[in-house]
Amino acid sequence: MILCFDIGGTSIKYGLAHDPGNELVFAARFETPTEAKRLRGPGIEQKLLSLIGELRGQYAVEGVAISTAGMVDAQTGAIVYANENIPEYTGRNLKTAVERAFGLPCAVENDVNAAALGEYAYGAGRGCGSMLCLTVGTGIGGAVVLDGKIWHGSANSAGEIGYMLVNGKPFQDQAATSALVSRVRKRIGEELDGRQIFDRAKAGDTVCADAIGAMCDVLAQGVANCLCVLDPGMVVLGGGIMAQRSYLRPLLMERLQRHANPYILAHTTLAFAELGNDAGMAGAYYLLKH
Structure with a gap:
């Protein structure tokens, strides 16, 4: 199972997914407020790590996949730019934080890019x-x-x-x-x-x-x-x-x-x-x- 996140300025949606027969199936889904203005970038990173820690204790997690607001360097996993909707998010590196904390492979992509990839692979853009x-x-x-x-x-x-x-x-x-x-x-x-x-x-x-x-x-x-x-x-x-x-x-x-x-x-x-x-x-x- 891959633990997937979608981090926005208002909420964090997440779930455990696999793709039997090239159909993406969620075994569990969750949602929690981002609290972006209160937690700011560093606090959101810690919240992400806490959620991963909780679910890793309940499920066999093989990796972490993150879609997030902000411009992302998909190679390094760094947030290279984020606007005032998520203060102090610019410069955070979620990929490095996850891999260091849990030793799990992690991919991070901008939310619009990720949505496009999702539609390409599993939605309207198949083929x-x-x-x-x-x-x-x-x-x-x-x-x-x-x-x-x-x-x-x-x-x-x-x-x-x-x-x-x-x-x-x-x-x-x-x-x-x-x-x-x-x-x-x-x-x-x-x-x-x-x-x-x-x-x-x-x-x-x-x-x-x-x-x-x-x-x-x-x-x-x-x-x-x-x-x-x-x-x-x-x-x-x-x-x-x-x-x-x-x-x-x-x-x-x-x-x-x-x-x-x-x-x-x-x-x-x-x-x-x-x-x-x-x-x-x-x-x-x-x-x-x-």
Whole structure:
């Protein structure tokens, strides 16, 4: 069994997994608050070690696989950059800490990269040679899988497409779920979440429907730009809002046909993430096993 972790600013999800028949199966799952502001980076590292120690006494743990917020040097396991959501996380080395404490092999990867690997190995991207994965939430994260490996880039920041400019503004400022919520609030003066906006749009609310359409248009422009550079076999869209796939697919395809090079688009499959909250742990598991 591999002990898998997904460390975010709000919670730490973890579980014991194996992959009989190339299907990832969790024998046990757990979740605990990260307490990032209180514990800070050093305290989170100690919390991780404590959790491993507890479970190692109950299960036959063969290794530890970690998906985490922050930019990660996947070779060394060091957190090379983390924002204020997890103070004092930059510079922590979870791989070294785990291996020294327990003598277990350990792999560490950025959460978006790990989610992309998880979808590639066990989800929507199975059998695909190259894949671009977008995670749409408060911001927009991206990851590129080439021949079964994450393309990290020279600064371990490849795939940070949320920062690229579309119409002269950062992509994520216009196409993330937070942008959709802001767009609706400015029009109607109400604070609705993504689910409520889609519910209203399906019920005939033209303001919400127009806001979703505007979001899809910018998303399509961003994806079209990425297709020109990467020419991936598949684009996988993840994040909570992408659970609305039946509503979003026709909108996105119509706009991709408008914005993307038709020859490239004809050789690219648009898919939606399948693994949900397990994607990060699944990708970390795959990374450790391979």
